[in-house]
Amino acid sequence: xxxxxxxxxxxxxxxxxxxxxxxxxxxxxxxxxxxxxxxxxxxxxxxxxxxxxxxxxxxxxxxxxxxxxxxxxxxxxxxxxxxxxxxxxxxxxxxxxxxxxxxxxxxxxxxxxxxxxxxxxxxxxxxxxxxxxxxxxxxxxxxxxxxxxxxxxxxxxxxxxxxxxxxxxxxxxxxxxxxxxxxxxxxxxxxxxxxxxxxxxxxxxxxxxxxxxxxxxxxxxxxxxxxxxxxxxxxxxxxxxxxxxxxxxxxxxxxxxxxxxxxxxxxxxxxxxxxxxxxxxxxxxxxxxxxxxxxxxxxxxxxxxxxxxxxxxxxxxxxxxxxxxxxxxxxxxxxxxxxxxxxxxxxxxxxxxxxxxxxxxxxxxxxxxxxxxxxxxxxxxxxxxxxxxxxxxxxxxxxxxxxxxxxxxxxxxxxxxxxxxxxxxxxxxxxxxxxxxxxxxxxxxxxxxxxxxxxxxxxxxxxxxxxxxxxxxxxxxxxxxxxxxxxxxxxxxxxxxxxxxxxxxxxxxxxxxxxxxxxxxxxxxxxxxxxxxxxxxxxxxxxxxxxxxxxxxxxxxxxxxxxxxxxxxxxxxxxxxxxxxxxxxxxxxxxxxxxxxxxxxxxxxxxxxxxxxxxxxxxxxxxxxxxxxxxxxxxxxxxxxxxxxxxxxxxxxxxxxxxxxx
Amino acid sequence: xxxxxxxxxxxxxxxxxxxxxxxxxxxxxxxxxxxxxxxxxxxxxxxxxxxxxxxxxxxxxxxxxxxxxxxxxxxxxxxxxxxxxxxxxxxxxxxxxxxxxxxxxxxxxxxxxxxxxxxxxxxxxxxxxxxxxxxxxxxxxxxxxxxxxxxxxxxxxxxxxxxxxxxxxxxxxxxxxxxxxxxxxxxxxxxxxxxxxxxxxxx
Numbered sequence: 001x002x003x004x005x006x007x008x009x010x011x012x013x014x015x016x017x018x019x020x021x022x023x024x025x026x027x028x029x030x031x032x033x034x035x036x037x038x039x040x041x042x043x044x045x046x047x048x049x050x051x052x053x054x055x056x057x058x059x060x061x062x063x064x065x066x067x068x069x070x071x072x073x074x075x076x077x078x079x080x081x082x083x084x085x086x087x088x089x090x091x092x093x094x095x096x097x098x099x100x101x102x103x104x105x106x107x108x109x110x111x112x113x114x115x116x117x118x119x120x121x122x123x124x125x126x127x128x129x130x131x132x133x134x135x136x137x138x139x140x141x142x143x144x145x146x147x148x149x150x151x152x153x154x155x156x157x158x159x160x161x162x163x164x165x166x167x168x169x170x171x172x173x174x175x176x177x178x179x180x181x182x183x184x185x186x187x188x189x190x191x192x193x194x195x196x197x198x199x200x201x202x203x204x205x206x207x208x209x210x211x212x213x214x215x216x217x218x219x220x221x222x223x224x225x226x227x228x229x230x231x232x233x234x235x236x237x238x239x240x241x242x243x244x245x246x247x248x249x250x251x252x253x254x255x256x257x258x259x260x261x262x263x264x265x266x267x268x269x270x271x272x273x274x275x276x277x278x279x280x281x282x283x284x285x286x287x288x289x290x291x292x293x294x295x296x297x298x299x300x301x302x303x304x305x306x307x308x309x310x311x312x313x314x315x316x317x318x319x320x321x322x323x324x325x326x327x328x329x330x331x332x333x334x335x336x337x338x339x340x341x342x343x344x345x346x347x348x349x350x351x352x353x354x355x356x357x358x359x360x361x362x363x364x365x366x367x368x369x370x371x372x373x374x375x376x377x378x379x380x381x382x383x384x385x386x387x388x389x390x391x392x393x394x395x396x397x398x399x400x401x402x403x404x405x406x407x408x409x410x411x412x413x414x415x416x417x418x419x420x421x422x423x424x425x426x427x428x429x430x431x432x433x434x435x436x437x438x439x440x441x442x443x444x445x446x447x448x449x450x451x452x453x454x455x456x457x458x459x460x461x462x463x464x465x466x467x468x469x470x471x472x473x474x475x476x477x478x479x480x481x482x483x484x485x486x487x488x489x490x491x492x493x494x495x496x497x498x499x500x501x502x503x504x505x506x507x508x509x510x511x512x513x514x515x516x517x518x519x520x521x522x523x524x525x526x527x528x529x530x531x532x533x534x535x536x537x538x539x540x541x542x543x544x545x546x547x548x549x550x551x552x553x554x555x556x557x558x559x560x561x562x563x564x565x566x567x568x569x570x571x572x573x574x575x576x577x578x579x580x581x582x583x584x585x586x587x588x589x590x591x592x593x594x595x596x597x598x599x600x601x602x603x604x605x606x607x608x609x610x611x612x613x614x615x616x617x618x619x620x621x622x623x624x625x626x627x628x629x630x631x632x633x634x635x636x637x638x639x640x641x642x643x644x645x646x647x648x649x650x651x652x653x654x655x656x657x658x659x660x661x662x
Numbered sequence: 663x664x665x666x667x668x669x670x671x672x673x674x675x676x677x678x679x680x681x682x683x684x685x686x687x688x689x690x691x692x693x694x695x696x697x698x699x700x701x702x703x704x705x706x707x708x709x710x711x712x713x714x715x716x717x718x719x720x721x722x723x724x725x726x727x728x729x730x731x732x733x734x735x736x737x738x739x740x741x742x743x744x745x746x747x748x749x750x751x752x753x754x755x756x757x758x759x760x761x762x763x764x765x766x767x768x769x770x771x772x773x774x775x776x777x778x779x780x781x782x783x784x785x786x787x788x789x790x791x792x793x794x795x796x797x798x799x800x801x802x803x804x805x806x807x808x809x810x811x812x813x814x815x816x817x818x819x820x821x822x823x824x825x826x827x828x829x830x831x832x833x834x835x836x837x838x839x840x841x842x843x844x845x846x847x848x849x850x851x852x853x854x855x856x857x858x859x860x861x862x863x864x865x
Contacts, residue, residue: 023674025674137688205695206691210687214684240691240694241695242698243695244696245702252706252798255794259788261797262794263710265791269710269715269718269790271714278706572664598669600674601675602684656825656833658825658830
């Protein structure tokens, strides 16, 4: 396997090519000179160019988080407008068409433009820090995935602002979504926007996978990974395999609409259910992809405030993977009412019920962690702990609808709306708000205001339950989802009013949260490196971290690197003071997949505008396709092609080229 | 006694060496994702075909006159890029350039023949779900071949410029993986569209 040993350092490069490709890293401690040198190598130049060209995972992570929160606010305002319309029967604030667009856009915004990107943001920021690494495996790809996300979001919202937002629900069933029934550009904006956004998700997933397998500090073997890593890694493996299904479905739909293909058209022998299969083969694993990393936030954050390690690390890690594996076999539970054969319904029902098992593993592990710990009640703790309650409520209603006869009764009613909001807010939004409180000091160097934090927690928690708990009943009483109003005689006025009041309380809670974020950014209490006395590697570097994250590469000896003294689990200690000094350029360390043995010194790419240009070129390309304007499409394609050639041009600085021939 | 764990300094490769490097994982991820895309395309074919009234395929016996030789041409191009890759490993630049060129020419011939194949069809893309699936699946494959040809062209130029050495050649190796993938996935497409009707699927 490994070539003959050579001990020459880079200093002697040139004379012997075989020697110059190997180097023994020096071991040392962090010194001011070293830090200054690394700062010069790693920092992004100020100014517009630097802003567009940066490949720093922390900067990209923050951009992801900010953009996703903006989408959360937009999607939330859409929800409030709907709640006003539904507050009492037979209102005319919105026309049926406006309502269709609003609920569809709300779903698309929350699911695709908030829930997934927010987790990508946290993971992008945190992964290299949790790993004791200097960056993600592919920094330029990282920048690309953000720029495409932004461009695809702008693309889709351009449709909304032109009055052509999605209007057939976020799962966009045919035949409604066919040209004959929905002839505007609405679905074309949505379809092409989803294909576009899919590129971002896919390249991001590839980046997380390779980072997981290669970019960990020495000693961080697979049994020492924080749970958020398990969550995001599992989600990324899934995303890589499922996103093509939805991209394909939307691409085929666009062809059906614009080029008269017959994929989903019954007259041409097409199969409308193919849409549902492709959509949910993607869609169901996807809903796990947008909660597993957030469950990881709870699993990593809760122990810090309970002052003890997570109870049942290995079962929780395995449950994360098991949820996803089962998640590949449950998509048909969205299609119980479509007339599929009984045997297949039974199979998918059983698989859906089985998912309760790994979910319960996480829930019981969190309860046991609180039970056996000495909880310190902070705003972050409250958000994390409330996840347990909300997840149990959402999980039980999910368990109910996994049963076919119950689903036939409940499907397309407000019961489902209640269920999906309990799971998505319960195990995405609440953990994310907890995570924001928890990691804000690392992001900014300041702590979020605790009092305001508690106010925002109780407002969101009470508001959320007032809004959504009654919806179970609204559904059982027969109110279908996705209708713009309901007749007085149904008697659904009061309960809908309760939900509307709750939704506004919830909105006030979010408002307080965002006020807290903005205020604490400049006025919060200074945090120091490790304000919560937490145990993972990100807390061992400064807040905010320097561009290079770690001056010397730490060596990891346990799962709780900063708690080793207190826990006294073994005699071995992680070494955070002394380690590899990699400073011959923008260098990082690659390690082996399972045991994280040092394997390679990497030369990382510097800041470059290439990813930004590629995303811009793709925006031109997709705009051309939308307008069916082939010259514009061709211009976009040429920009992309030229950009990719520049991207892949073998570079001396990245050691992709051999020394010039004599 | 407390012991500090410290990574042992051993000589480590700097940057990508031979076919090992961080970029390889990226290429494998790309291939996995693309393979999934074709998997869903073929699922669409079998699912639509199995649930449609027969005869669903428009040709019970698709002509193999062009498709079979074309398949061989594409496979030969894979051999050519393998030959070029091997030459790069051995620092035989002329052979590597020739191998890239042959792979490029064979790939181009494949695309041209595929155009003739489409032209010879008596139906258009809007004729039926079968026709749509046929044109879009083979069309997406050709799109991948065209991207692959661009990759081959760049490998040709970079090899010509003498960028690659036996140790520093990860870009070449990754590019050749992509081309092999494009060829391999054609076998699945070919089997689905040209062979299964003979076995009775959709007829």
